Amino acid sequence: MDLVVIVSVIISVCAASTPLLLAATGELVVERSGVLNLGVEGMMIIGAVTGFAMAQVTGNPYLGALAAIAAGAFFSLLFAFLTLSLATNQVATGLALTILGLGLSGMIGEGFVGQPGIKMEAVNIPFLTDIPVVGKLLFGQDVIFYSSLILVAAVSWFLFRTRAGLMLRSVGDNPQSAHALGIPVIRTRYLAVLFGGACSGLAGAHLSLVYVPQWVEGMTAGRGWIALALVVFASWRPARVLVGAYLFGAVTIAQFHAQALGIPIPAQFLTSLPYLATIFVLVLIARNRRMTLINTPASLSQPFVPDR
């Protein structure tokens, strides 16, 4: 394989990884605050359909992406209200969010099925994008891709280098103590959930505006769940989420290439690969109990009702 082919494969891996990275980074912040939101898949598909619809109506994919962020955050508010204000079971409520998101997106998107999408074009910086070989890789991708990388760095800095990040982690590890110290537990968790929703929304927009540029019902195809698995795999560390997301992106692309090359394995088996890989990775990581225990937010998925 020559260099140009390798670079184009890497670029396609980036495209496959970006939605996973965005959604998983958002969920990481949510879980660090002690909340388990299993609605990632639902928020993502709401983002995908809203982004697509907005781009169709306005003709502008960037407005589509912004609308997807807003829609994801707004949709996550539903989860936040139930789990944080009404102290409902987080697992069940997250599932409800996914079920509702899949249903709602199907209804919103019905009129858009089969319509040609508006693709968010890759950026083009004079001279830099034209650098041979690496130019397109470093300076010629879409804006959401760059945002995802900035986001991971920002989240990592926020969580481990700022006071607010420390407060968020303390809320996740011991909400009772945080509450006693005067940290607003519920408000912190609300903000974390909203942030997660916004990230999932943008991840969905990447699917419907960059990766596929189309609206297909159920197009997230379990990516929200893989993102959830990535957070566990990364043992709640942003840098490891980056590694995990790209690993999964690579598996997805490898699977596509194997199909294209006509390798005599049924397409359905290859399509199953990322899901099987997720299970495999979860088993591997679960065996390393010590690392998981150190990093798991101690109050994860436990409802907290402040006493007055």
Add this chain to the structure above:
Amino acid sequence: MTLFLEKRANYSRLFSALSPFLALGLTLVFGTIMFTVLGQNPAEALYIYFVLPLTDAYLIEQIVLKATPLILIAIGLSVCFRSGNWNIGAEGQYLIGGMIGSLIPVYFNDFQSPIVLPLMMVMGMLGGAMYAAVPAILKSRFGTNEILTSLMLVYVAQQFVDWLVRTPWRDPQGMGFPGTKRFNESAVLPDLLTNGEAHWGTVFAVVAAIGTWFMLSKTMKGFEVTVLGECPRAGRFAGFDAKKMTIFAFLFSGALAGLAGIAEVSGSVEKLDDNLSLGYGFTAIIVAFLGRLNPLGILAAGLILALSYIGGEEAQIVLQISNRATNVFQGLLLFFVLATDTLIHYRIRLEFGSSVKGAS
């Protein structure tokens, strides 16, 4: 205005009984708003959705038919959820049950005997249970998150069954359509009524509901399920084994999902095709919660969800309302069930004006 929760000294029996009805009422209110926004007459739309199907004998039978897999799966899930095991992969267990149960009619299509049907049902249950055993063993052996593994296996099962009905199992005389050859008569679950649609699967669902209700409320095993789910620490002190419970709960719900799958294949479709995965495994989660994780409540909840499916089909025919509205209804219903369940353990208080926060 601030909202806060006040823990009740004892849980409220009143709201425990009332919460599913409150949730249904709130869903109807939201339905009214939704249909108004969609430009429909809400009274007419809601009538077609929730009343019209009950006025027609054929449609009532359709509801019973639709409710059968939902109830079977949800009963299994109720045991899982009560014991604190989150089996989200019932859809996959349902598919694999349908597939393993089809082995005999697919490979021995000419084999006719009264033993065929019981064998198929047992194999379906075994298939579902085996598939559910994977996340259960991974959880109890390695501590792997069962929510994620059971869900991932749904996608794998969908792909695998899709491959089967398109490649090795495809009926050569099927005009290229995916699906096996139609099963012979001794592999088809008999109709419940003469020449009806509803089949013996409904009887399995009712028997399973009563049996599981008995197990949960009258036996030691049921007590173990509840204790380990509500307070795992107390369960450990009582000598209950949480790992064994994980395996038991998953095998139990997998077997029922598998039975639902093979009953659907054999009783309703009469062959295995690419249309088996319709999301019943996920809708059953709503059924389980609406039935308050009680097998008898699930019987009623299954019929209500089935009514929404059939009503949705009617609304699509009569009013050209997208049948996607059904999924939205179902999702909202689950939200409202979970929200109103809060009232069982808490009082909700609203405070207006500047609130005085105790701790800060």
